[in-house]
Amino acid sequence: MGAVLPTLLLILAGLLVGGAWSLYRQxxxxxxxxxxxxxAVLATAGGLLWLLPGEG
Known part of the structure; x- marks a missing residue:
């Protein structure tokens, strides 16, 4: 269950990238x-950094 939040952040990042592209095209x-x-960049960075092995 520890991978739920990073997964949600990466999904959010994908939606934001799509939104940015759509805004640009419009x-x-x-x-x-x-x-x-x-x-989108912040959500991607947060999701990826959360997945890195850490202390504890």
């Missing part, structure tokens, strides 16, 4: 695309 403002892309 001609949304650069700020909206960048914020959505940044959130």
């Amino acid at each position: 001609g949304a403002s650069r700020g909206a695309v960048l914020v959505t892309g940044l959130l």
